[in-house]
Each structure stands twice: as structure tokens, then as C-alpha cells.
Amino acid sequence: MNDYQLLRIPGPTPIPPTVQQAMMKTMIGHRDQETKELLQRIQPGLKSIFGTKEEVVTLAGSGTAGLEAAVVNTVSPEDEVLVVVTGSFGDRFAKICEAYHLQVKRVEYEWGKALIPDEIKTYLTNNPSIKAVFATYCETSTGVLNPIQQLTKAVKEVSDALVIVDGVSCVGAVETKLDEWQIDVCVTGSQKALMLPPGLVFIAASKKAWNIIEKNYQPRFYLDLRKYRSSIQQDSTPFTPALSLLFGLEQSLQLLHSEGLETVYQRHQLMKDMTRAAFRALDIPLLTNDQDASPTVTAIKPDDFKADVLRKKLKQDFGLVLAGGQNHLKGNIFRIGHMGYCTPADVLQTISCIELGLQQIGKQINLGDGVKAAQVTYLQEGSS
Numbered sequence: 001m002n003d004y005q006l007l008r009i010p011g012p013t014p015i016p017p018t019v020q021q022a023m024m025k026t027m028i029g030h031r032d033q034e035t036k037e038l039l040q041r042i043q044p045g046l047k048s049i050f051g052t053k054e055e056v057v058t059l060a061g062s063g064t065a066g067l068e069a070a071v072v073n074t075v076s077p078e079d080e081v082l083v084v085v086t087g088s089f090g091d092r093f094a095k096i097c098e099a100y101h102l103q104v105k106r107v108e109y110e111w112g113k114a115l116i117p118d119e120i121k122t123y124l125t126n127n128p129s130i131k132a133v134f135a136t137y138c139e140t141s142t143g144v145l146n147p148i149q150q151l152t153k154a155v156k157e158v159s160d161a162l163v164i165v166d167g168v169s170c171v172g173a174v175e176t177k178l179d180e181w182q183i184d185v186c187v188t189g190s191q192k193a194l195m196l197p198p199g200l201v202f203i204a205a206s207k208k209a210w211n212i213i214e215k216n217y218q219p220r221f222y223l224d225l226r227k228y229r230s231s232i233q234q235d236s237t238p239f240t241p242a243l244s245l246l247f248g249l250e251q252s253l254q255l256l257h258s259e260g261l262e263t264v265y266q267r268h269q270l271m272k273d274m275t276r277a278a279f280r281a282l283d284i285p286l287l288t289n290d291q292d293a294s295p296t297v298t299a300i301k302p303d304d305f306k307a308d309v310l311r312k313k314l315k316q317d318f319g320l321v322l323a324g325g326q327n328h329l330k331g332n333i334f335r336i337g338h339m340g341y342c343t344p345a346d347v348l349q350t351i352s353c354i355e356l357g358l359q360q361i362g363k364q365i366n367l368g369d370g371v372k373a374a375q376v377t378y379l380q381e382g383s384s
Contacts, residue, residue, distance in 0.1 A: 001319070008350050009323040010140050010169055010297035010337035012191040012198055015248075019195055019341075022251035023244045030243060036235040038246055043232070045253030048261065049194075050186055050204040051177035057228035059201045060242040063168035063189035066201030068096050069223040070164050070185045071134075073213045077101040079131040082123065082161070084115045084151075088141035088326040089166060093134045100218070105130070111329060112142050112299070114292035117154035124159040132162040137186075138170035141326045143299035143335060144292045145170065149181045156182055162209055168192060171202075172256065173268045173296045173339045184209040190245060193268075193296065195252045195340040200245050203228075268295035270382040271338040271347050274374040278351045281373035282358070282365050287333055296339035297323075305363045307334040314357045320350065344378050 007014050028034045046056040059065060071093075075081055080103040083094040097104045107123055109115055115135065124130055133155050137148050152163045162184040167176060171186065172193030178186050183206065190200035203225065205213065213225055227238035256264055272295040279286055279300055287299035300307070307324065308331050314320040323335040338347055351370045358365050 004319045006318065006320040006350065006353070008337050008342075008346070009321055010192070010335060010339065011189075013193075013195060013337060013340040014342065015197065016195055016252070016255060016341045018255070019248045019251045023197075023248040025244070025247045027243060030237070030240055035241070035243065038250060039232065039235045039237070042246065042250055042253065045250075045257060046202060047204075048257070049172050049176065049188075049253070050202075051175075051181075052179045052204045052206075054179070054204060054206065054210070055229055055232050056202055056204045057225060057232055058237070058241070058246075059203070059223070059228065060199060060239070060245075061201050062198060063166075063187065063191075063201055064092065064096075065223065066168070066187035066189065066203055067093055067166055069201070069203060069225060070187050071096050071100055071102075072218055072220045072223055073216060073225045074162055074164060074185060074209060075100070075102055075132050076216060076218045078103060080105065080127070080129045081132045081134060082107065082120070082127070082130045084120060084133065084135040084146070085109065086113065086115055086136060086142065086144055086146060087111050087139035089139055089168075090134075090136045091327075093136065093166060097134065112144065112287040112292075112301075114144050115146050115151060117147060117150040120151060121154040121158055124155060124161065128159065130159060130161045132164055133159075134164045135166070137165050137167040137176075138174070138294045138296055140169040140297055140335075141329070143288050143294050143297045145174065145294035148183065149177070152181050152183055162212065169339070170294065170296050173264065174294075175265055178204050178206065182206065190249065193339045194249065195255070196245055196248050199242050200249065265295070266382075267343070268339060270378065271295070271342060271344060272298060273381060274344060274347045274377045275336055275338060275351070277373040277377040278347075278370035281369045282355070297335055297337050299325075299333050299335045301333045305358070305361060307332060309361050310334065310354070310357050310363075313361055314353060317357065317360070318353045320353045320357075344374075344382060348374055348378075
């Protein structure tokens with residue numbers, strides 16, 4: 001079956017049927033009353049996902065467009081900024097900052113390890129001219145969930161720097177409280193936990209950040225968040241919106257809120273624990289420790305078989321698509337996405353297929369050990 005696919009990568013993620021149906025609605029005029037009403041209905045759901053009372057702006061673009069918007073709106077050329085790099089997407093944040101001629105300072109961590117807030121606090125104490133701290137919430141390339149709440153607290157204790165967060169691969173699947181945690185800017189994309197195709201980016205900002213954005217003299221046009229904020233306050237957009245994706249967004253937000261956000265977060269935690277238990281039972285090393293591991297993607301670093309050989313076999317035989325490694329981890333790890341439209345049943349199916357694939361490429365395992373470990377974890381944590 002050439003069109004059968006089990007997509008278990010950390011984005012794009014599978015799309016619920018009702019979201020697909022919503023995106024097939026008849027097109028409407030983007031300046032008509034129907035669009036104004038659609039935007040009105042979407043805003044409350046977006047605000048709760050980010051944990052904010054501020055307006056959330058929506059841009060047509062990729063997650064990277066959102067990261068660039070976060071940079072170009074908050075800082076100016078020659079400003080000193082700190083970028084915390086825990087993987088490929090932290091490195092991307094740094095490269096965006098460099099492209100805008102900022103004075104970029106990096107604090108780098110070993111890939112597979114989370115940032116340490118006290119170390120960032122010490123760095124800021126010694127470098128008081130830093131205007132903004134950029135960090136990734138979930139580092140997709142390594143399966144690390146950085147402690148953003150603790151990072152923000154540490155920054156605010158010693159600095160007036162903005163805290164700007166890439167939440168592309170986890171917002172909507174993990175707790176995010178922009179107002180309470182005092183995050184200044186947070187970005188996410190449509191194709192991850194929000195269960196949509198790529199093409200939308202969402203940005204929430206604090207009052208402090210909006211004050212700086214309004215006064216920032218950095219030139220920008222399409223990515224000018226002032227335009228988006230002004231428009232959303234009038235239930236509109238400054239440029240043509242991706243209407244079909246907005247139809248789908250309304251439905252995906254309804255699904256998330258019907259399930260209940262706390263339940264959504266618990267489901268992702270459970271899927272993480274099931275996946276990690278399975279690989280421990282199979283005696284295959286995980287890249288991250290339990291404390292640093294993300295609920296949305298798990299990275300596995302095998303030591304006695306080639307990750308890409310397994311990935312190729314699983315896609316060929318089962319239509320199961322797993323992600324590979326990036327940069328220096330290319331060929332050395334594989335990554336399993338378990339976010340968005342995904343349940344413990346999907347995890348059990350995925351682990352079962354992986355066990356068969358391991359046998360077929362010559363890895364000696366006891367069939368069923370991984371599935372059993374995942375099942376036991378489900379019974380212990382999720383069966384109630």
C-alpha cells in the first residue's frame with residue numbers, strides 16, 4: 001500500500017480527520033465578516049495554549065519565520081544577546097541573530113543535555129549588557145526539554161534582559177505559562193502539537209516585550225509584529241492569512257480543549273515514559289536522561305547497529321517513518337515523535353514494528369520485551 005504511512009517524526013505530525021475536514025471548507029473572503037468571526041473564535045484558545053492574557057498573533061510562515069520575527073522585533077543591530085545552544089535549533093537561533101548583526105554570545109551545552117539555569121544566571125551577572133536571552137523549550141534535534149520556567153526565573157533575578165523562547169516543538173503538548181513564568185516572547189508552529197500542516201506560526205509576547213517591540217527601530221515589514229497586533233485587535237490580519245489552515249486551527253483547538261489541556265500534557269508524558277521504558281527493556285541506549293527528556297520526541301542512540309539502517313527497514317516494510325539525527329548526530333541516532341494526534345496505542349504499534357525491524361537487521365532482542373515494558377508503564381501511569 002504505497003499511500004500507507006505511520007508518521008512518527010517530530011513534525012510534521014499526523015492530522016486528525018476532523019481537522020482535515022475543516023480545512024476543506026469553502027473559501028471565504030479574508031476581509032469579510034466571516035473571517036473576523038473566525039479570528040474572534042480562535043483567540044481564546046490560543047491564549048490558553050500559551051498561558052497568557054495578551055493577544056497571540058498569527059503569521060503565515062514556518063516556525064523559522066516566527067523565530068526570525070522574534071529576533072527582528074525585539075533587538076537592534078549591535079545589541080548584545082545571549083543564545084543558549086543545546087542542539088541544532090538553538091544553533092539556528094544564534095545564526096538568525098548573527099544575520100541581523102547582533103553581538104551574539106553563546107552558552108553551549110553537550111547535545112543531549114539540558115541547559116542549567118544557574119550557569120545562565122552567572123553569565124548574565126558577569127555580562128550585564130545582554131539585552132535578550134534566546135533559548136529553545138524543546139530541542140527537537142536531541143529530544144531535550146529545557147527548564148524554561150527555571151531559566152526565566154534565574155534571568156529575571158539578575159537582569160532586565162528579555163527571555164525569548166522557541167516553543168515550536170512542544171507548545172500545546174507541555175505546560176506553558178507565559179504570564180506566570182514571565183516569558184517575554186514565545187513562538188510555536190502549526191505542524192507539531194497543534195496537529196496542522198506546516199504554514200502557520202504563533203507568537204505571544206509579554207507587556208514588557210510589546211513595549212520594546214513598539215519602540216524598536218529595527219527595519220522590518222512582513223515580520224513587523226506591530227502590524228499583526230494592531231490588526232488582531234480589530235479581528236483582522238495585516239496580510240492575506242492562510243484561511244484553510246485557520247479553519248483547521250479552530251478545530252484543532254477545539255479538540256485540545258475538549259480533551260482538557262492538563263489531560264493533553266499527561267498523555268504526552270505517558271507516551272514519553274512508555275517509549276523510554278521500551279528501549280530500556282530492549283537494552284538500547286537513550287540519548288537523554290529522564291530529567292531532561294522531552295514529552296514530544298525521544299532520541300535513541302544505538303551502539304551496536306546503524307540507526308539509518310533500521311529507519312530504512314521500518315519505512316520499507318511497515319511504512320513507519322522515524323527521524324534521523326542532525327549535524328554531528330546524523331547517522332548516529334534516530335528520533336521518535338509522539339506528539340499531537342498520537343496516543344499510547346500509537347506508541348505500542350510503533351514499538352512493536354521497531355522490534356520486528358531490529359530482528360530483521362540482525363539485532364538480537366527478545367520479541368515483546370519493549371512492548372511489554374510500554375504496556376506495564378501504561379498500566380502503572382495511564383490506565384486510570
